[in-house]
Amino acid sequence: MMSAVRLGVLSGADIAVRRILPALRDRPDVRLAAVASRDPAKARRVADAFGCAAVTGYEKLLERDDVDAVYVPLPPGLHTEWVSRALAAGKHVLVEKPATVSVTDTARLTLQAAARGLVLRENYMFPHHAQHRAVRDLISRGEIGRVRSLTATFTIPPRDPADIRYQAALGGGALFDLGGYPVRVARYFLGSNLTVLAAGLRTGAAADDPVDVAGHAVLCTTDGVLAHLTFGLDGPYRSEYRIAGSRGDIEVNRAFTPPADHPPEITVTRSGGSERLVLPPDDQVGNALGAFLRAIREGDSHPDAGIVRQAQLVEEIRRRACPAQPAVRSLTRPAAAPPVRWADPG
Incomplete structure (x- = not known):
């Protein structure tokens, strides 16, 4: 029997703390290894609540050898960067919806995952x-x-x-x-x-x-x-x-x-x-977590055409x-960002 998947979480976003992390507690097929936040105090609070390691900075979590897969509940505009970096680090990825804000980026990530033999799933539950x-x-x-x-x-x-x-x-x-x-x-x-x-x-x-x-x-x-x-x-x-x-x-x-x-x-x-x-x-x-973990166990790393079609x-x-009033700004690719106020989503 395959050992439990060791999961890391990129941020302590509300959806992670409120819905995903509690659902992990009683599952024998997954173990929460670490939670990362840009804020060390926030990482520690979440880690203490769920009994795992606290990590300051998302890249540090991706460097850990005790993480097999990551859950990414970051704002959508940050998904492309961090999903790509997670895949490059050899981690399976469960990313909150939408997978990205660009069809091109979504398709590229599905191919990147398949090329590495990794599972990438979009978390419509x-x-x-x-x-x-x-x-x-x-x-x-x-x-x-x-x-x-x-x-x-x-x-x-x-x-x-x-x-x-x-x-x-x-x-x-x-x-x-x-x-x-x-x-x-x-x-x-x-x-x-x-x-x-x-x-x-x-x-x-x-x-x-x-x-x-x-x-x-x-x-x-x-x-x-x-x-x-x-x-x-x-x-x-x-x-x-x-x-x-x-x-x-x-x-x-x-x-x-x-x-x-x-x-x-x-x-x-x-x-x-x-x-x-x-x-x-x-x-x-x-059930959604179970499907993701089952795909990892079964090696189901084929490109997910459904993610691309959704995008x-x-x-x-x-x-x-x-045309809307005021005009809608295209978000096909987010602008290189002016400074924004972002309370670390979790």
């Missing part, structure tokens, strides 16, 4: 939740007839203006932070052969750096199934999708970030009325977005 497999099963059994359309929404209330989501140089904005979820769920149910028909982005200004704060997109499959996607940093919390078919529809709430103890509900509506299906809780965080669709949404 929700596809690993059992509720979506249950929806697939309902569709495959013909419960709602032929699929006609999909509508997906992911919006959250505004954050503090200093939040990294509002800093373009760090890859901020609603499309990168939230828009990828509706895109990914469209790919999950409709396949990746999608065309972006229309898109719009609305910008705001925070910390003197305008980024998109909300948007929408319409995608289409080759046989005419439409996907209507909405995302935003300036609305009520909504995390849902609806799949409409020729004989009924399926609705899922708490679709993208359900806690591990949440019993998911699926509502199936047909001409005779609605039926609510309550499923057992499932841990998408643990292509997100970039196409930005390219097709209607």
Whole structure:
């Protein structure tokens, strides 16, 4: 039996401390080896909380011989550099979404990983939740007839203006932070052969750096199934999708970030009325980690075409977005950065 994968974490970002690191505690297939931060005190706080080594500086963690793989929860604009450096150091990589803010960079990193025989995965966790497999099963059994359309929404209330989501140089904005979820769920149910028909982005200004704060997109499959996607940093919390078919529809709430103890509900509506299906809780965080670790054990280092296709669709949404007020600034490649205020994300 292969020994536990020794994992290092590049930063003590909120998502790492709140969701990923707690999920590691009871897994026999992984051991947290070290956490790195630019702030020595922060590294020590996180390391003490989770029983691992504290490292000052990301490069120092990559130099460690007791680290087999790294988790990268840095801001998106920093992913390309640190994923590339991790791969060059011979580490498998689990990177938070989006993998990068550039299709070119995403494709290059997948090839770099494959050339080194390393696993690279983008950490969209929700596809690993059992509720979506249950929806697939309902569709495959013909419960709602032929699929006609999909509508997906992911919006959250505004954050503090200093939040990294509002800093373009760090890859901020609603499309990168939230828009990828509706895109990914469209790919999950409709396949990746999608065309972006229309898109719009609305910008705001925070910390003197305008980024998109909300948007929408319409995608289409080759046989005419439409996907209507909405995302935003300036609305009520909504995390849902609806799949409409020729004989009924399926609705899922708490679709993208359900806690591990949440019993998911699926509502199936047909001409005779609605039926609510309550499923057992499932841990998408643990499942996503398990999939990454399983890929390492099995040596599954083939280039992940799904990561690249996801980046292509997100970039196409930005390219097709209607002119916004004020104008949306392209983030295809982040500018060589002017000084920005970045509270070490974790």
